[in-house]
Amino acid sequence: MSEMQIQNVLQQMRQLSQTSGVQNTQPAQPAREPQRAGGVDFQNVLTESLRGVNQVQQEATALQTRFELGDENVSLPQVMTAMNKSSIAFEATNQVRNRLLNAYQEIMRMQV
Template sequence: MDVQASSLFKDFEALRFEALGPGSRATPMNGEVQQDFGQALKMALENVNSLQQDASTLRTRFDMGDRSINLSDVMIAGQKSSIAFEATVQVRNKVVEAYKTIMNMPV
């Protein structure tokens, strides 16, 4: 997994453990929902990582003189990976913001 995607995943995991609290035995009411969200999150991060690796591979092949790769293909792949990563960062920021809002609510 890419370093940036790995960092995002670690941030999400840290928030999850912080939400559970130290020594908490709290479990979700429906275990499938947590597993599905975790799987969806993992798949999304793997997709972003895959797009970044594809863009890097295309860029390297173009730089090495591979005539089967067009500059437009390289630029499009780079933009796809950039947009996917920025979207992932924005989602992470919204999740962190929502978490902080919930944690600051009076009980």
Template sequence: MNISGIQGEMQAMMLEASNTKATATGQTVSADFSKMLSSAINNVNSLQKASSDIQMRFDRGDENVSLSDVMIAKNKSSVAFDATIQVRNKLVESYKELMNMPV
């Protein structure tokens, strides 16, 4: 497994998130939240696909794939999916809170 590749992706996402623009009120707003969210979801999807592919290769007896590779890939996809679920829960919670605010 290539850990440096994951670290590089995380650093790229941090740089993308730090690209902000100032508004008229002085607050900063991210350049394009929907693009970042879509990219993160696509990343989770690719991790899950890679995990199932590596598991399938192991099940078929590929000698280049070890059990530890399968377990690491499964855990990475699981952590990424759990993080995505937590972000979704926070977004739904924030939406509900905004909708319940008095006008």
């Protein structure tokens, strides 16, 4: 997966976490300075993406539980949509992890 494709996946994960409708209840953390001029701190981007995926999964689980308990305000299509969003977000995260692991292994194989 090229760097452009990874950036697209990360952007989609951010959009997914923003459209999930769940607000972040964790206290705000101070922003860290980028490590290079004009760049993005990769650690922060990755951490926020993982938090977003976790949030989507928790929302889907909560909707599923409410539906199973007979909440009349939760419909089956809502549950299925939330579960599919959760599944897609997890799969995208898994693909990014695989690509990062492959890149790390390739770097480690390089001779200095």
